[in-house]
Amino acid sequence: MNDLLIVNRLFKTYRESGSIVSAVQDVSLRISEGECLGIVGESGSGKSTLTRLLLALDQPDSGEVLLNGTSLFELKGRALRETRKHIQVVFQDPTSSLNQRLPIWRSIMEPLDNFPDVKPSFLADVRHSRRDTAAKLLEMVGLQAAHMDRYPHELSGGQRQRVAIARGISLSPKLLICDEPTSSLDVSVQTQILHLLKSMQTKLGMACLFISHDIAAVRIMSDRIIVMKAGRIVDQFASDQMMSEDRHEYTRQLVAAVS
Numbered sequence: 007m008n009d010l011l012i013v014n015r016l017f018k019t020y021r022e023s024g025s026i027v028s029a030v031q032d033v034s035l036r037i038s039e040g041e042c043l044g045i046v047g048e049s050g051s052g053k054s055t056l057t058r059l060l061l062a063l064d065q066p067d068s069g070e071v072l073l074n075g076t077s078l079f080e081l082k083g084r085a086l087r088e089t090r091k092h093i094q095v096v097f098q099d100p101t102s103s104l105n106q107r108l109p110i111w112r113s114i115m116e117p118l119d120n121f122p123d124v125k126p127s128f129l130a131d132v133r134h135s136r137r138d139t140a141a142k143l144l145e146m147v148g149l150q151a152a153h154m155d156r157y158p159h160e161l162s163g164g165q166r167q168r169v170a171i172a173r174g175i176s177l178s179p180k181l182l183i184c185d186e187p188t189s190s191l192d193v194s195v196q197t198q199i200l201h202l203l204k205s206m207q208t209k210l211g212m213a214c215l216f217i218s219h220d221i222a223a224v225r226i227m228s229d230r231i232i233v234m235k236a237g238r239i240v241d242q243f244a245s246d247q248m249m250s251e252d253r254h255e256y257t258r259q260l261v262a263a264v265s
């Protein structure tokens with residue numbers, strides 16, 4: 007498989023009230039086309055900082071991120087926007103990531119409205135109509151057309167996250183970053199959302215970066231897993247090697263905590 011995303015030696019520090027926090031330290035990784043890479047680590051391990059860097063929402067102190075060979079941090083303006091559309095994100099909290107004042111269908115259509123030239127093959131039969139497109143995306147994530155004209159507060163947390171996923175897949179991105187996508191949900195709903203994400207990833211052939219503090223969830227989603235601690239990668243392995251004796255002590259602690 008070809009490399010889709012290459013991260014080379016990324017460093018990011020924050021200065022806060024006189025002290026220096028090394029949020030991301032010497033992180034390198036690769037994601038192949040269609041692959042799901044999981045990143046697991048406790049709160050403060052640097053996962054959100056890494057997400058912001060991969061979305062080019064923040065600049066690193068040093069290091070590079072290449073998407074299909076193009077260096078994200080060297081792009082500006084229109085070129086950055088065009089490249090960034092290939093990376094979409096589903097955040098932890100769908101309540102704050104959806105505009106409360108927009109009906110569901112308008113929120114779903116925001117990315118496609120911003121990129122009218124994008125015509126994903128799975129929307130070919132409906133792209134001529136914004137409402138039909140929104141209805142199709144809703145159906146793909148297990149909601150009904152009846153949800154289209156509702157507002158976020160009229161949906162459950164799980165339904166809101168389905169809407170965020172519909173929006174995330176709408177441009178048929180090459181990479182979907184899922185940043186703690188199930189952490190704000192009831193346990194019973196978490197599994198449904200994980201299975202939805204996995205089936206969307208397989209169906210659309212997208213790569214996925216699945217970030218969570220929950221190693222059990224990461225294992226369900228991912229082909230390979232990276233373990234972060236205090237900004238550094240301390241372990242990485244194929245998902246089926248999670249229980250292997252070669253695992254780092256810290257990985258074992260994370261596994262023990264959910265067993």
Ligand SMILES: Nc1ncnc2c1ncn2[C@@H]1O[C@H](COP(=O)(O)OP(=O)(O)OP(=O)(O)O)[C@@H](O)[C@H]1O
Nearest residue numbers: 020022027029047048049050051052053054055056
């Ligand atoms: N804007 C900021 N200013 C100062 N320090 C920051 C900032 N953002 C993050 N940090 C610090 O960087 C470190 C990594 O934080 P980050 O949010 O990336 O970790 P995380 O693994 O995503 O944790 P969480 O799951 O709690 O969000 C933490 O020590 C955090 O306090």
